[in-house]
Amino acid sequence: MDNIFVYCEIEDGHVAEVSLELLSKGRFLADRLKCRLEAVVLGNGLKGVEKQVFPFGADVIHIADDKRLTPYQTLPHASIVSGLFRQEKPCIGLFGATSVGRDLAPRIASALKCGLTADCTALEIGDHTESKTGKEYKDLLYQIRPAFGGNIIATIINPETRPQLATVREGVMKKEVYSDGHQGEVKLLDADKWLGDSDFIVNIIERHIEKRKVNIKNAGVIVAGGYGVGSKENFRLLYDLAGVLGGEVAGSRAAVDGGFIEHERQVGQTGVTVRPKLYIACGISGQIQHRAGMDQSAIIISINNDPEAPINQIADYTIIGDLTEIIPKMIKYYQKNTK
């Protein structure tokens, strides 16, 4: 009871990055709350999977190994996780904000009638006093996320209901090995006690999972463009600069919505979170949803013709001017000085 559970997604037989990141965060929270960290892994051919999660600090791994559980389907996974949560009564349940986690977590929240917060950008433990009643709550999970188009940052709590559920996007939490020698307990689930024929009424008839082609997450240098870049043609300049610097090109949501760049390259709350060595923001105003996805970058350069653009306030260098003039010069002087 009262432990922290992390639902771990399996991709090609491996625990997904986002799940390992959540285990790292879960370990931190579990130490704070002095409780155990438990992983839940559902799939097929999972022999030895515990070796992937124990180094990240899991004390227990619950495994359901059944060929019907791969690939992921909503109903069987929801039945098992809901059943397990009813039995184990966790205090916190964490899911990746992926196409799997965002499909699964709300189903579980509805079944258990508990609160769920999507796309958290930070998770903390803290107390709360209800202003009306004066009732005090100890050690709640603060679920922090931008809301209302990024104009506000809300701290959400679930004072009364358990588990406190949250989803977090890939890259938001930092993956850290807790201890290579950390060992835990393996618990094999008897999934059949929660599964019924009605969980298998949806059939996957075809799927082709394409490996992610672009990987802006691991890029050391990112050249990102916003709506202010102005056109798809101007985005070519960003590709030129990224090519020379050995980086990747990314965009804000406004640039994606404007059709300048594809969604896989979107940085921000509803895109990818990145923390490169260098982030060059071109024509990006810097709404909080965007900043949530890049403000951990080591060095930020903002190129903007608006001196008042909010992004300039988190930039280490702000270059005021026209990017069609500035970018070619940056390429020129980079090439001149690396030789």
Next chain:
Amino acid sequence: MKGFKIIVLAKQVPDTRNVGKDAMKADGTVNRAALSAIFNPEDLNALELALRIKDNNEGTTVTVLTMGPGRAAEIIREAMYRGADNGYLLTDRKFAGSDTLATSYALSLAVKKLEPFDLVIAGRQAIDGDTAQVGPQVAEKLGLPQVTYAEEIMSVSRGKITVKRRLERGVETVEAPMPLVVTVHSSAPECRPRHAKHTIKFKHARTLGELQDTSEDYLQLRKDRPYLLIEEWGVGDVGADVAQLGLSGSPTKVRKIENVVFTGRESKVLTADDNSLEGLMKELIDNHTLG
């Protein structure tokens, strides 16, 4: 019975994508009045998929269900202009402040009241919260399967639907029994524009609340054309337990709202001249940020 009975769940949202300078009040809170209210974009994609089923299956009806304040009737009319047959507005002060769980509870009761149906279809998420939770939560409360992130409905036949889903890393085609809940991804086809014939037909569609507020006198018109009535349902109409609604029925509470304050780092401001830019690139190379 011919055709299918489809319920589209839609939401009127503040247009958070076009936040202007007057969007924040002097005290730092969001000025909702300054944001225009729009049809949630992915709900329009959902409406389009529903209308395509109607195009190809005679006798299909498309009903729009929305929850919100009185003005949300605007999106029901908008849907009618584009081809929806009728709509229901779930409106009651007791719904105010509902989180996704309480909202899905209210919506699921309203959907049940519209039984029998073949398909409940909604946008994946609304742009004011981006949670993508209400669709799956409604499905769970109805005890129905869900197919999320739909991009295309490949086929519909009696009791069975085939849907192409857009996932992060590819696509998946699933076959599911009806009734079910489908949520629609923004990569689905854009919604068709208003149709002149429908716009003329439904121009005077109103809720009772709107008639009272605006002193419009359409009573005779509505007697002749009952389809002009947009029904309003309150807590009592759907038989909701008030304890599961609004702020008190919502497990999530907002502890704190912070306005976005931009904390400045020490920042160097450069101009676009050659000397500054060469200096910058040298500095980045020298401190090993580049190269």
